[in-house]
Amino acid sequence: MTLSVTNTLTGEREEFEPRNDDEVLLYVCGLTVSDDAHLGHARLWAHADVMHRWLAYEGYDVRHVENFTDVNEKIVARIGEDEYGDSEADVAEHFTSHVIRDMRGLNLKRAEVYPRVSEHVPEIIDLVETLVERGYAYESNGSVYFDVTSFDDYGKLSNQQLDEIETQGPEEERSEKRHPADFALWKAGAVDPADVAEHRDPDLHPIEEPSGQTWESPWGEGRPGWHVECSAMSMTHLDDTLDIHVGGRDLVFPHHENEVAQSEAATGEQFARYWLHVGLLQTAGDKMSSSLGNFLTVDQALDQYGVDVVRTFYCSTAYRSEQTFGEREMEEARERWERLERAYETAVDICDGTDAYAKVEDAQFREAIAETRADFEAAMNDDFNVREAMAALLELATATNRHVDDHDAYDYWALREAIEAFEDLGGEVFGLSLGDAATDSGTVTLAEELVELVLDVREAERDAGNYERADELRDDLADLGVEVQDEDDGTTYRFE
RNA sequence: GCCAAGGUGGCAGAGUCUGGCCGAACGCGUCCGCCUGCAGAGCGGAUCAUCGCCGGUUCAAAUCCGGCCCUUGGCUCCA
Numbered sequence: 001m002t003l004s005v006t007n008t009l010t011g012e013r014e015e016f017e018p019r020n021d022d023e024v025l026l027y028v029c030g031l032t033v034s035d036d037a038h039l040g041h042a043r044l045w046a047h048a049d050v051m052h053r054w055l056a057y058e059g060y061d062v063r064h065v066e067n068f069t070d071v072n073e074k075i076v077a078r079i080g081e082d083e084y085g086d087s088e089a090d091v092a093e094h095f096t097s098h099v100i101r102d103m104r105g106l107n108l109k110r111a112e113v114y115p116r117v118s119e120h121v122p123e124i125i126d127l128v129e130t131l132v133e134r135g136y137a138y139e140s141n142g143s144v145y146f147d148v149t150s151f152d153d154y155g156k157l158s159n160q161q162l163d164e165i166e167t168q169g170p171e172e173e174r175s176e177k178r179h180p181a182d183f184a185l186w187k188a189g190a191v192d193p194a195d196v197a198e199h200r201d202p203d204l205h206p207i208e209e210p211s212g213q214t215w216e217s218p219w220g221e222g223r224p225g226w227h228v229e230c231s232a233m234s235m236t237h238l239d240d241t242l243d244i245h246v247g248g249r250d251l252v253f254p255h256h257e258n259e260v261a262q263s264e265a266a267t268g269e270q271f272a273r274y275w276l277h278v279g280l281l282q283t284a285g286d287k288m289s290s291s292l293g294n295f296l297t298v299d300q301a302l303d304q305y306g307v308d309v310v311r312t313f314y315c316s317t318a319y320r321s322e323q324t325f326g327e328r329e330m331e332e333a334r335e336r337w338e339r340l341e342r343a344y345e346t347a348v349d350i351c352d353g354t355d356a357y358a359k360v361e362d363a364q365f366r367e368a369i370a371e372t373r374a375d376f377e378a379a380m381n382d383d384f385n386v387r388e389a390m391a392a393l394l395e396l397a398t399a400t401n402r403h404v405d406d407h408d409a410y411d412y413w414a415l416r417e418a419i420e421a422f423e424d425l426g427g428e429v430f431g432l433s434l435g436d437a438a439t440d441s442g443t444v445t446l447a448e449e450l451v452e453l454v455l456d457v458r459e460a461e462r463d464a465g466n467y468e469r470a471d472e473l474r475d476d477l478a479d480l481g482v483e484v485q486d487e488d489d490g491t492t493y494r495f496e
Numbered sequence: 497g498c499c500a501a502g503g504u505g506g507c508a509g510a511g512u513c514u515g516g517c518c519g520a521a522c523g524c525g526u527c528c529g530c531c532u533g534c535a536g537a538g539c540g541g542a543u544c545a546u547c548g549c550c551g552g553u554u555c556a557a558a559u560c561c562g563g564c565c566c567u568u569g570g571c572u573c574c575a
Contacts, residue, residue, distance in 0.1 A: 248575030
């Protein structure tokens with residue numbers, strides 16, 4: 001079964017064929033490190049991550065590059081704020097470290113490189129020079145602009161017509177540009193105080209001097225433009241032609257459109273073969289939107305819900321659709337995740353708890369496991385349909401529970417197979433805590449011993465008919481995050 | 497104004513490319529039953545959809561074609 005993806009470039013579903021047999025060049029349009037990342041950013045990361053994981057699972061060598069934009073007016077606007085730092089580089093470093101922390105927290109597979117703009121200025125200058133030499137760009141007042149009329153295919157990604165495009169860039173740039181849609185590749189000088197004013201915290205002293213880093217270039221001191229970085233860095237670390245370029249839907253125009261133009265003008269080669277755009281995260285019921293900042297940061301969300309719930313949330317909607325975020329949605333994600341986890345743990349417990357060999361053969365269960373793998377695979381190959389894939393996994397949970405419920409003796413072989421499926425698909429592909437990392441190491445902690453002690457006491461109370469006292473103990477444990485469950489053959493507990 | 501993505505049950509959200517298996521998946525919620533001292537979890541069952549509107553094509557449409565309405569994103573930095 002082969003993978004098919006929805007390509008923004010053509011607007012159609014296409015069969016995925018990488019340029020080189022077993023290798024996939026994956027570029028993810030990263031973040032401007034001018035603030036902490038929120039759940040919307042994490043959605044892009046999560047989907048790119050699952051794509052990465054799925055491609056790797058299918059045997060591809062995935063070369064994943066994801067940039068950090070650390071040269072930007074919004075970063076300059078934060079200079080001197082809180083403890084972020086006194087230079088553009090310091091502020092960028094502050095947020096970059098947070099982003100890296102968030103990415104780790106989300107259990108993302110590491111990219112091969114995380115290039116930063118500030119470390120690629122020479123490459124950017126080279127690219128701009130090439131464009132000038134080839135007649136696609138021109139210098140004006142120390143700045144360099146891309147001449148959109150020189151590139152016949154301009155607008156092909158976003159279906160824009162040149163005469164319908166409104167001016168790009170700030171007002172004062174207009175006089176320097178030949179066509180209103182021309183965009184800056186290189187900006188002369190440091191950042192103009194006027195350009196940072198709108199992003200600046202009004203409580204802080206305004207920035208009065210031109211600020212931010214500048215670099216020497218053939219056109220004088222200046223800074224790289226807004227769109228060149230991705231082209232320069234992806235070509236440096238991957239190749240002139242990428243297989244997959246992933247980004248947020250809001251960036252199709254002008255950012256991605258400009259990337260295509262400048263890259264293809266410079267190399268004469270196709271820039272990216274498949275453009276995958278991730279839909280935006282919407283907040284549920286705009287009632288709570290007192291201000292714009294009604295999004296949760298990744299850090300807060302991780303703290304509040306935990307990685308697995310967050311990842312399950314993302315795996316509940318196809319990447320290209322919009323997704324609504326809200327309390328109810330997160331609750332549902334929690335229920336889904338716990339259902340999965342419980343079924344998995346049940347299977348693990350049974351298999352670990354005895355050395356017996358297969359006692360029964362449950363043909364239905366075995367078939368359900370095979371179906372899960374087939375359905376999961378088909379769903380993922382169908383444009384990374386994570387929701388369908390998750391549905392398959394949840395059906396495996398149901399099948400597992402049913403088998404356990406219906407039998408006194410178990411089909412160990414089948415349970416092992418089920419465990420493997422949970423670990424391969426849920427653990428490896430979805431990045432959930434199912435598998436080695438999740439299972440207990442065998443060492444008993446003091447906490448566990450104490451819980452068991454309390455449970456012994458509670459058991460004694462129950463035997464004595466003191467249910468009130470027993471329930472109190474259960475509630476107290478629940479308050480401490482220990483979920484107690486009475487089953488036919490004893491009491492079990494798990495830490496939340 | 498222009499470009500793009502959407503409008504499917506109480507919620508959320510697949511399916512639309514490749515028309516029939518969709519009287520619409522998985523799940524959340526609600527209700528009933530089993531289990532249980534109780535609760536939870538689990539299992540079984542039930543509830544809830546004229547698939548935005550109008551027209552067309554077809555033996556057959558959520559799925560194709562045309563028109564209209566509405567929402568969101570972009571056209572200024574933005575995942």
